[in-house]
Amino acid sequence: MQTPAPFSASQAAFEGFRLTRTQPMAVLAWGGVWLIGLLAMGAAMMPAMLPFAEEITAAAGNPDALSAEAQAAILSAVWYMAPIGLVIQALLAPALYRAVLKPEARRFAYLRVGMDELRALIIFVATAAISFALSFGGDALESLASQTIGSWLAIIIGTAVSMASIYLAVRFSLLAPRSVNEGRFVIKSALDTTQRLFWPLLGMGVIAGVMAVLVVLLLVVVALPLTSLGNTNPVAALALLALVGVGLAMVSTVVWAPFALAARGD
Numbered sequence: 124m125q126t127p128a129p130f131s132a133s134q135a136a137f138e139g140f141r142l143t144r145t146q147p148m149a150v151l152a153w154g155g156v157w158l159i160g161l162l163a164m165g166a167a168m169m170p171a172m173l174p175f176a177e178e179i180t181a182a183a184g185n186p187d188a189l190s191a192e193a194q195a196a197i198l199s200a201v202w203y204m205a206p207i208g209l210v211i212q213a214l215l216a217p218a219l220y221r222a223v224l225k226p227e228a229r230r231f232a233y234l235r236v237g238m239d240e241l242r243a244l245i246i247f248v249a250t251a252a253i254s255f256a257l258s259f260g261g262d263a264l265e266s267l268a269s270q271t272i273g274s275w276l277a278i279i280i281g282t283a284v285s286m287a288s289i290y291l292a293v294r295f296s297l298l299a300p301r302s303v304n305e306g307r308f309v310i311k312s313a314l315d316t317t318q319r320l321f322w323p324l325l326g327m328g329v330i331a332g333v334m335a336v337l338v339v340l341l342l343v344v345v346a347l348p349l350t351s352l353g354n355t356n357p358v359a360a361l362a363l364l365a366l367v368g369v370g371l372a373m374v375s376t377v378v379w380a381p382f383a384l385a386a387r388g389d
Contacts, residue, residue, distance in 0.1 A: 132323035135384045136330035138223065139377035146222055150372050152232035153215050157375075158368030160211035167207055168200035209251065213244035215372075216379055220303040223383035239303045246299045250291075257288055293317055293325050300379075300386035313386070320385070327381050335377045342370040 143150050172179065175193040182188040189197075217240050218233040261284030269277040297313040317324060346366055 132327035135381040136327045139380035149232040154369035154372035157371040164204040167203040171200040220300045220383040300383045
């Protein structure tokens with residue numbers, strides 16, 4: 124019996140580019156799903172944001188220039204968008220995992236609606252809740268430390284929270300892909316693997332993240348001509364929106380695919 128090749132984090136980091144090259148139509152289909160999700164998120168946030176549209180535009184990204192009501196509207200819009208974003212990820216991530224782990228299941232661009240997607244949604248909601256609790260608790264502790272003891276302690280707390288967030292992100296990174304690969308919740312073996320391969324997985328994630336930034340920069344260069352025309356040309360505006368969807372699909376592929384490959388086995 125042939126022994127499987129050991130996991131190579133440096134090679135796995137580029138799995139997203141291989142997948143984009145070999146499955147371009149699937150990536151385009153995932154871009155369409157992202158586009159639908161973006162439109163749905165825009166529709167969800169519109170009721171909260173529309174009354175303050177002029178104020179938000181005039182603020183030009185400066186939160187201090189916004190009224191308390193406008194800031195509350197933005198926060199509520201984020202809460203309206205978040206569930207849609209999680210659902211879109213729960214549809215797309217299993218499709219991408221299948222493309223890496225089960226390439227023969229290529230019909231419908233690997234997209235399904237079933238138990239794999241439900242399990243992925245549960246995992247994403249749980250990890251998002253843990254991340255939010257850690258971030259919210261860290262911000263509260265930073266504010267308290269800054270007001271009572273000093274900024275030096277707030278910096279230490281902020282650094283510790285950031286390190287804890289990175290640690291948990293790596294430890295949870297194989298829960299969803301391995302669950303899709305095995306068709307059931309796989310928690311213990313996934314956590315065991317991320318504990319054993321923590322540093323290779325972290326390095327792989329950093330490389331994939333850098334590659335994703337490069338993809339974004341390339342897409343920004345491509346989108347610049349469309350951006351200048353988007354305000355006056357509806358065709359250019361639609362093309363820009365489609366490019367955003369495809370860009371999100373490409374970035375998702377570059378970031379998620381390495382962890383799907385890592386979930387294939389020890």
